[in-house]
Amino acid sequence: MLNVFSVKIKNYRNLKEQTIYPESGINLIYGDNAQGKTNLLEAIWISTGGRSFRGSRDTNLITLSKKNSEVFLKFFGRKREQKIKTKLSQERREMFLNSVTQNPLSKIVGTFCAAVFSPNHLYLIRGGPMERRRFLDTAICQIKPFYANLLIKYKHTLIQRNALLKNTVQYKKSPEVLEVWDDKLVEYSTLIRKQRAEYIDILQKTIEKTYKGVLKSHEKLSFVYSFKVAKESKLEEDAIKDEIEKELKNSRDEDILKGFTQKGPHRDDFEVLMNKKSIKFFGSQGQQRSVVLSIKIAESLILGELTGERPVVLLDDVMSELDISRQKCILNYIQDFQVFITCCDKSSVARFTDANIKFFEIKEGRVFCE
Ligand SMILES: Nc1ncnc2c1ncn2[C@@H]1O[C@H](COP(=O)(O)OP(=O)(O)OP(=O)(O)O)[C@@H](O)[C@H]1O
Ligand SMILES: [Mg+2]
Structure with missing residues (x-):
């Protein structure tokens, strides 16, 4: 089990310079609005190597009026104590694992893993395909470290192909160059889509276990990936x-006409269905919330x-939206994880569990431990 020992923060959003020492079980961060609860979760989250779960740019994470920001995390992982330092400046992000610079930054992904839920994640249902792709890619990156690099290579190839499609003079001069990009695109797309299809498959199976508890109904949840393989062996590389x-062949003429690549992993999406109906268009607000959770x-x-x-599980302001039995169910699922939960009301979580809770109050960016 991953376990954070300490989080040292300097010039991060509204948080004061300080070190926090969490427990291995439930850590409850409470306080009024706008005191820094979400900021603290976000500071922990960036040690995964991911971008802000609120979609903010790195420069927005630095305290206004300051030039640099630092988060220093000590945690137990892979059977030993490890350290991750993240340095943010106006120009770039630097990350260090056990004092060694991580270059490229994607090297760090998969070292310190966390799952985060914030009300923002309702975009997973209500938002557009980009949000769902980002969810899939972030989740896969943490499991398969090579995947982050694969996405970069795909994006790079796509940019090159699109540049050629736009430049008709160049294309007419040497149309065979398109084949070169196409070959690479096929290679990377196959690997990306295999990973995405596998993840959606495993998500479906896992959710069958979790969903029942969080929403006490017998409604059936299913996921449909927009990329479909006609053959039986839908997870086989050759079929994909x-x-x-x-x-790619079918859309080539149109790609040339429009000047960009229209189909591929960069346009993928998945749909969440409840009893075969889209939860986005038919689900109630509460159902959507429970499904995302x-x-x-x-x-x-x-x-x-x-x-x-x-x-590590980071739950931002989730309990207040759920009824008692759902809250109990969630606390039950996460009891074997180190958890950070934020809420405004201190008693809202403590009422539903016998587990030990470490309380942190947060006021104007300063964290007080009880
Ligand atoms: N770069 C920054 N520098 C300084 N302050 C910032 C920066 N970014 C955000 N803030 C401020 O941090 C404060 C706390 O934000 P945060 O989202 O953590 O609040 P919260 O405790 O989660 O509140 P809520 O209960 O409303 O969710 C906000 O007032 C916000 O304006
Ligand atoms: Mg908040």
């Missing part, structure tokens, strides 16, 4: 590759199972 080659809990369980180490 065939489909992608076909897709189930997805996030499933993400933690998958991460724990596949990496052999349970991730």
Whole structure:
């Protein structure tokens, strides 16, 4: 089980310079609005190597009026104590694992794993395809460290291909260059889509376990990936590759006409269905919330199972939106994780569990431990 010992913060958003020492079980961070609760979770989260879960740029994380920011995390992982330092400046982010610079930054992904739920994640249902792709990619990156690099290579190839498609003079001069980009695109797309299809598959299976508890109904939840393989063997690399080659060939004329690549992993999406109906258009607000939370809990369980180490769970302002039995159910699911929960009302979580809770009050960016 991953376990954070200490978080040292300097010039991060509204947080004062300080060190926090969490417990291995439930850590409850409470306080009024705008005191820094979400900021603290976000500071822990960036040690995963991911971008802000609120979609903020790195420069927005630095305290206004300051030039640099630092988060220093000490945690137990892979059977030993480890350290991750993140330095943010106006120009760049630097990360150090046990004092060694991580270059490229994607090297750090998968070292310190966390699953985060914030009200923002409702975009997973209500938002557009980009949000869902980001969720998939972030989740997979943490399980398969090579995946982050794969995404970079894909993006790079896509940019090159699009540049050629836009430049008709260049294209007419040497149309065979397109083949070169196409070959690479097929290679990377196959690997990306295999990972995404596998993840959606495992998500579906895991959620069948978690969803029941969080929402006490017998409604059936299913996920449909926009990229479909006609053959039985939908997770086989060759079958995926065939489909992608076909897709790319079929849209080539239109790609040339429009000047960009229209189909591929950069346009993928998945739909969440409840009893075969889109939860986005038919689900109630409460159902949508519970489904997103189930997805996030499933993400933690998958991460724990596949990496052999349970991730840290960050729950931002989630309890206040759920009824008592759902709250109990969530606390039950996460009892074997180190958890950071934020809320405004201190008693809201403590009422529903016998587990030991470490309380932190946060006021104007300063954290007080009880
Ligand atoms: N770069 C920054 N520098 C200084 N302050 C910042 C920066 N970014 C955000 N803040 C401030 O930090 C404060 C706390 O934000 P945060 O989202 O953590 O509040 P919260 O305790 O989670 O509140 P709520 O209960 O409303 O969710 C906000 O008032 C915000 O304006
Ligand atoms: Mg908040």
